[in-house]
Structures are given as C-alpha cells and as structure tokens.
Amino acid sequence: MLQCEQKSPDQISGEIIISFPDGAQRQFNRGVTGFDIAQTISPSLAKRAIAVKLNGHLCDVMAPIWCDGTIEIVDRDHQDALGIIRHDTAHIMAEAVQMLYPQTQVTIGPAIENGFYYDFYRETPFSTDDLKQIEDKMREIMARDEKFVREEWERADAVQFFRDKGELFKVELIESIPGDEKISIYRQGNWLDLCRGPHVPSTGKVGTAFKLMNVAGAYWRGDSNRPMLQRIYGTAWRTQKDLDSYLHMLEEAERRDHRKLGKEMGLFHLQDEAQGSVFWHPKGWAIWIALETYLRKRLRDAGYQEVKTPQLMDSRFWEASGHWGKYRENMFVVPDVVPNTDEVGKIFKEDPKKFLALKPMNCPAHVQIFKQGIKSYRDLPLRLAEFGCCHRNEAHGALHGLLRVRQFTQDDAHIFCREDQIMDECVKFCELTKSIYSDLGFENYVIKLETRPEKRIGSDELWDKAEAGLEQALQKLGMNYTISPGDGAFYGPKLAFIIRDAIGREWGCGTIQLDFNLPERLDALYTAEDGSRQRPVMLHRAVLGSIERWIGIMIEHYAGKLPLWLAPVQVVVATITDAANEYAQSIVQDLKSRGIRAELDLRNEKIGYKIREHSVAKTPILAIIGQKEAENDQIVLRYLSQEDQLTLSRADALARISADTKMPE
RNA sequence: GCUGCUGUAGCUCAGUGGUAGAGCACUCCCUUGGUAAGGGAGAGGUCGAAGGUUCAAGCCCUUUCAGCAGCACCA
DSSP states (O other): OOOOOOOOGGGOSSEEEEEOTTSOEEEEETTEEHHHHHHHHOHHHHHHOOEEEETTEEEOTTSEEOSOEEEEEEOTTSTTHHHHHHHHHHHHHHHHHHHHOTTOEEOOOOEETTEEEEEEEOSSOOOHHHHHHHHHHHHHHHHHTOBEEEEEEOHHHHHHHHHHTTOHHHHHHHHHSOTTSOEEEEEETTEEEEOOOOOOSBGGGSOSOEEEEEEEEEEGGGOTTSOEEEEEEEEEOSSHHHHHHHHHHHHHHHHHOHHHHHHHTTOEEOOGGGTTOOEEOHHHHHHHHHHHHHHHHHHHHTTOEEOOOOSEEEHHHHHHHTHHHHTGGGSOEEEOSOBOOSSSSOSBSSOOSOEEEEOSOSHHHHHHHHHSSOEEGGGOSEEEEEEEEEEOOOOGGGOBTTTBOSEEEEEEEEEEEOGGGHHHHHHHHHHHHHHHHHHTTOOOEEEEEEOOOSSOOSOHHHHHHHHHHHHHHHHHHTOOEEEETTOSBTTBOEEEEEEEOTTSOEEEEEEEEEESSHHHHTTOOEEOTTSOEEOOEEEEEEEEEEHHHHHHHHHHHTTTOOOGGGOSSOEEEEESSGGGHHHHHHHHHHHHHTTOOEEEEOOSSOHHHHHHHHHHTTOSEEEEEOHHHHHHTEEEEEETTOOOEEEEEHHHHHHHHHHHTOOOO
C-alpha cells in the first residue's frame, strides 16, 4: 500500500482538481487532506472515514494531497477497509506484545486472508495462555484512542534508531528497502513501527471485532536456513457479527474434517507403521470403487485407453527420465540386493550396486508403452490413462490425513499428439474436467497458468512454445485464468484447476501439463505423413489429481453426506420386529442383486434407536420394515434429512431406489 | 525437516506425587417395541516408548516415537 502521491516541494501552493466516483469534480487548495474533502461532503462521512483512495492508492485520511486525482473515501464498508483494519490490529498487537514482554523484537505483521499475523523474535515462545493477556492489552490500547501519526525519516536515522533499540530485524528490513523509497514510521502514542501505511486515524477506530487465534513458528523471511520466529495469528473484522460468523465457519470446517468423519463413518484409518499411506475399510473402499467406475466410463467415452505400469523401476530408468536428478529427494529408493536373513548383522549382506525406485509419477512408464512398436501419425492423439499408484517421500510435517499422503493414486493420463493437435486436446480436457467436476458437485473453480520454475529441464525456446500453447487454448475456450509465474513442473508449464468447496476453501486438483522435453529425453517418435520420424508432444493430465485427496475433499465438501451414487452404504433395511426378519432379508437380497450397497439391521433395538443411529451415520435411505409391510409386500422409505416417509409397494420402492442411486451418465 | 502444543479404555475426554475414572461404543440378559437414544448386568487400560528423580510417577526430569497447528516443502 502506497502513501499519497506527492509532487516536489515547490508545488505546495495553488489549487488541485479532485474527481469523485460519481464523476463530479471540485477544486481544493494544494495540500488539502482526505479528511477535509470528506468534511465538505458531510461531517458524518469525515467521521466515518478510515482512509482515502487517491488514484487507486490507499492513503491516510490526514495525508496532504498535492496533485489532481480521483478520490474515494474509504469507510468501514469499503472493500479495502478490512485489509487496513487487519493491518492496524497487527500493529496494536505488536505494541501490546512489547509492553508485556519487553525483550521481544518485532519483525513484520501484514494483513492476510481472514486476518493478520505478526512475527516476533523472542527466546521464550508464546503460549496460548499469553494470548488472552495480549488481547486485553490490545483492548486497552484501543480504548486509549491514540492517533496513528505518519513520519518520514532519513534512512540513517531510522537504522540508528532501531539498532539502538536492539531491533535488528527492523534494521535488516530498512536496509532492504530500495534506496529511492522514503522510510516511513507510524507512531501510536509512545510506540512506533516501521510501516508503509496507511492506517486508520486512531487506535479507537480500528474496532474490537478481533481475536487472537494461535501461535506458530515461522522462518524469518520464509527461509528455512534463517531464525525461527514466533508468529501470532489473529483475525479481525468490520463488526462483531462478521467475527462471529467467521468463527462459526471455522467450527463448521472442524465439524467437516475428513479425518474425524472418516473415523466416525468407518471409511479408513491411518497408523504409525504406514505413515502417509491409507488403510481403506470396506465402506471407504466402496466410495473409491464407485468413483473409479464412474471415471473409467468417462475416460473410455473420451477416447482414453487404460493401462497399468510397474511400481518399482531401476534407477537408470529414472536417470533417463530426469527424475533421478531433479526429483530424487522425493523418491523412495530401494537397494536391489537380497536381504540378509541372519537375525543379527547388517540388513544387506553386500553393498548394493543397483537401486530401484518406487514410481513418483507415471509419465516415463507411459512413454515406454508408446515406444513399443512403431507409431504412426494415424495413432495420434494416443491417450493412455492409468489409475497410477505413486509414492512420494513427503516430509513428516507435510502429511495430513488423506489430503497429503505418501502413497496415492492419480487419475493420470498422458496424451501423445502432434503440435497442431495440442489446442484441440487442451480444449477437450478442459471440457471433460468441467463436466466431471459438475457431476461430482463442484461448480466453482478457477484456472491458473503456471510457468517455468527455476529448477527445470529443456531449452528456453521449448518453454516459450509450451507456455504459449497453453495460453492459446485458454483464450480459444474463453476461460478466465490468472498467471502464476515459476510454479510449473520441471518438465513443462501447466494449467491448474482450483476448485472451491462448500465452505469457500480452495483446492488445487485438475491439471494439464504441456511437455516437449520428456519425449525427447526418452526418445519417443512417430512416423509422419511424409514418412519422416517426428517427436510427439506429451500432455500430462489429471482431473481429480489424487483419488485419496479427492475423497478427502469430497467428505469435507459434503460434510459426509455424499451424493447417493457415491454413498458407502446407500440403504439400510431396518426391522421393527423379529416377525419381519425374513421379509427384510429378502429385500436386502433384491437390493444387492441390483448392485445397490445395502445393509440389514435386525438388532433387538427399538425402531427410534435404529433410525437415530443410521441418521447420525448419514445413511441416505432407510427402509423400515414391520409386520404390516411384511404382510402387504410393502416398503417404507425414509430419506436422510427429510421428515416425510413413503410407503411403497416392494416393486415401486426397488425401482425408486435404483433410480436414485444411479451413477451420472 | 523446523517451532510450539498434545499423547490415559475402540471413540470423546476427566484425573497436579499415594490402590486408574466418566459418557458413548462392545458382550450378555429382560423387553417385540411403528419413526432421532427402552431397562439391567458385564467385560475392557504396561496411562505412546525407553531411561532417570523419589519410600512412592499417568502426574516431575531426559531422550525418543507419533499426532495436531503453523512454517518450509509440495500440488
């Protein structure tokens, strides 16, 4: 955020022309403040103003304006207000912390999505108990209603000042500010901090709808080789109501946590001996199979052929693909030696001469399939799909339920095609992805174009061509996208599809990656129309990304209440009395023979108890069977979260359940 | 991997140096009950692991493993 644009000091008199958002223009004396201007509109607006936006730049209400421009008065309801409020709150927190813990050094404290943080350097870590005290102190500072005052200092003075105070991190920050920028300081009462601004007029205007959330470690300047700082996270909002609804959203996210629901619903578990790999239980695996069956159909319809490739391959293979050089730290490597069976001694009798690695990606293996026999231009585009089980040696701290695992299955495919087919294949992929996301209940997503990273293979000319290719496909589809520089894979640029879930969180899932490098490295060729040998282009693509992760996301998106066709148990047939057992059994048989996932509950419990238990377990359909139904060949259906129940003939009920549990076409 | 926090019954958790607890789940018995918890009884724990302090450790100390949050990594 920049301070007000300023002209040179010789232009301090005369008049300037200020335009307003409604198009009106008025003249003011040079050096007028945003507050003065707001005052001329209405005193109440001036009172409400927390900043002004001049020519698109936010500045303090009290900053003098030296040049012509368009002005917006920023009040609490303005879209930029929250960022300012959060940044102010961070400053107030920093003062509170230094009042309570004088040995603490301040570093940086920006506004972030949903709140703010401030990183401190202190020998003793903060505890969550400290947060309450800090909050109380912050409320005192707000009650004092100190003015935020901006000052501009000479660089040397600022360095001297902070060095004398022992604020060595601030000194480093000042020294890293480009030479032509002013050093601005904000003062609030006796406390001050290096800051670009802007700030609200005074600490009393920040508002008290804030809460300190948690404490965590964070590296100075995000560098794992530099000191670990103590970061305090807080959240701040315009109103108490907004704060409450944010806290409620967090509770909702916790309630939906797939690790918790997965346990409750008996879907899967994780255990120490297999960190980062999933034990799928029958019910969780039922979801997997339903999803995979659906994807197989979609892939087949889209012209893909399914393959399966080896799990363990020689290191020479990975050297050729480039993974050994660029990706090895993420791979599991196994020595190709017979283990020692003696109870004592070394695990291996001899030092290994050869190594095998578990595949972290499927791409090089698919190239091998492409290379078998001679391919013609008539074979292109050749689309090879695999539900490929990959292993990646992720850092312990990175593992997280199903969302970040070490063994995962990609809905992977590689399209081998000519350069002139790239556009068409990208377009087809984007359309397929959109349709699958829609079937699975994700209508909102954004696309990012991720370009060349620092660690990469291939010439700059190839990268230029690849990045341009993806961008053209997007433009042809008329899809909105943003560019994310340096985030591409080491072999090529990519499009990333980022979905938004039911409570607004974003997840990167689908991807299509353009690759001119691997076909060359692994020497893939086809025979062109003129008989010459040509390199195919390779498109790496996945719709869901990792199936494990996707199921985790779906559990949270649906809070466990998956669409009927994906539900692990679709119907529970529950009896009211033993007299109906035989009839109930025959219904379950009928359901199962129609491919419906049905269970039978004959337990000696009252029907109210059974209904409650299966409802809590999120069973979408309950079939209630009493003596009456057994006698009349009927079934009572009760759908989850619907009050009404339906009494249907057996045939009608079965037909209805079949229709409701059908997989999308 | 780094920083902090946590680790007690299948699950959720209580237990601040002196004989391990609750609710739910589980097993058995009674009950055959018509739409979100019927009643009774029982079983279940090397208190994450190893070492130490102490007459005495779930509790204090050290080491270690794992989980959680964030960072870094990754997509």
